[in-house]
Amino acid sequence: MQNNLFIITIGLTVAGVFFLLKSLVPVRAIIQKLSAGNVRNRWKLLVSLIFMFILGYILYAFLRTPDSFNSISTLIVPGIFFSGAVFVFLVCSLSLKTALDLQRIYVLEQENITDPLTGLFNRRYLDRRIVEEFQRAMRFEQPFSVFLLDIDHFKNVNDTYGHQIGDMVLKKLGHLIMESVREVDVVIRYGGEEILVILPNTRIDNAFELAERLRKQIEETIIEAADSRKGQPAIHITVSIGVSEYQFSDGWDNAEKVLQRADKALYRAKDQGRNRVFSSEKQDEQC
Template identity: 50%
Template sequence: MKPFFFTSLSLRSRFLLAMGIVFIPLVVVAVGSSIFLGHAANTLNRIVEQPVYKLQTTSRLQNQIRKSYVLVKDHVLTPRYALRTQFESEAQGVEAVVAEMLEKPFFGAQEQSLLANVRREWKDSVVLANVIFSSDASRAALYQLDQRVNQIMFTLDRMYDTYYTEINMLRADINASEKRFLLIISAAVGIGLLIAVVGAVWLARSVLMPLREFEKGVAHFANEDLSYRLTLNNHDEIGHLAMEFNTMAERLLAHRQKLEELSVRDGLTGLYNRRELEKRLQEEVQRARRYRRPLSVMMLDIDHFKNVNDRYGHQAGDEVLITVADLIQLNVRPVDAVCRYGGEELAVILPETEEEGVRIVAERIRATVEDSITTTPQGDMVHVTVSIGLAIFPGHGDTAAALIQAADQALYTAKHEGRNLVRSL
């Protein structure tokens, strides 16, 4: 089993499992409590019912024997026949109590033996008492009866000691059970706390760590770093959110790249727009100045473009403009930047290009456009030419604005001298 298989569960299952783990100690406590309480109740019943019965019956037996003995003593002092009849009744009561006690199964072997001794001593006492009732009582006979009754009382006192010993043992049993119960409760609580801590850490790691990863992703997004991706392999709801997050990031990055592309491109021709021209030319001028490298700029204008729009329509003019833009891109290097400067006017930035090189490229573009024909959507065949002005850094200007101005003046010269020409200052 993998140590973090927990993360493969759904968050709902994860929380339910964690709650179940936390409730295990509570179940243990409940079961232990019921067992202890049942045992304690049985032990308490034994303490309350059986010993109380033993104490009560033994006390009743002692009182019964005392009453019987007092009747014999009264007869010795004042002989009366009624006392003998009453003694016989009380003596039968003593026998009945002893018989009742001997029938109870919860009297132990020692108690049974002591009760047997009491019964035997009492029978001998009854015989001695009958002797006293049937003849003139002597002090010697009364003394013997007194000794036997004292012996019986002593035996019953020993039974009291046995009862108290039993009660103390039962109390010790309850105390031991209480200690065991407290130990079980303490262990269950300790285990429960340990399980709860482990479960909480486990649950927190499986939830908080992915959330921290999400925080990193959001922080990267806040810093416009749309290339950051969440590296979560969870198969739960958080994992699905991470996948959606990465998918959203891909889409946002694609949209941003598209927007950036649209922000620097001309919507019709796909060439760089004038703002991008100025930005790139500024960067190239700084690089050329820093490293003392050549740089050239080319300005192009489609000759008599207004006539094309007036004769064939603006849609045909757009087709011509697109064709010329494509032809220019076919004749320059990938490092060269072709831009739409405005209207039918185009510009090209040529890094690492001197005057001779830019003239060759310009003448190739001029000739290519002159030899091309554009077919309009209406089927018309349109033939156009371009005029081109050149400016070379730093001879014609050492700033971006100066180069644009120089190339534009050269373009004006080409147009003034008859168009379809390449000129420089």
């Protein structure tokens, strides 16, 4: 009887050690996916605790002797040890599966709202974000502005250099804009060669200044260096920009008004010769 109880105890303890060691696999996978920070440090702390439990299980097994088992009740402790180890393994495995599922959901969400060519947000994201900005502006009485940018004579770029170069121009322009705006600003590929920038907590005068700086920077930037072997000159582009600001009279249910005003200002800039910035509130001002 005592020998049988002893064997069962050792078996449960060894099995517990096995499940604790096995739980380190999902924990390690989770740690690898986490960036440096408090959450990652806490998972590393869990690894240390698991090793402490393993050491405790081993010490418990070595300190037991057949003589110490005289009734079935002596299996309670090793039974708890085994159940605890299985619980740790299941929790760690479930945590990894949950993390992977959340990662997949995040990737799908990003793909759903990201333009595949430029890496900027797309119109689907705009429909959601512009409403959020309106609600924030109404609730906290904070301004926000937008500007709509269009590449001048972009069709000529495609016709002269090909659509592959045209795609490269869009990518580099998107990258240039992302580097020029704040982290809180939202850059969206509005359609074709049009790019929209949402500027939270920004008055139209400041938005106009940013748009003008960006226009000059784009004008002075060599998008693609000259290639003498192909006989291809350096590629420069210019842009026209229309700027508009949210107005409280727009109300809660008409988020399109600020975009419509920016669009009208953009076409005014085109009508006046392109490569300039127009404000919807200051239509007579040009650069």
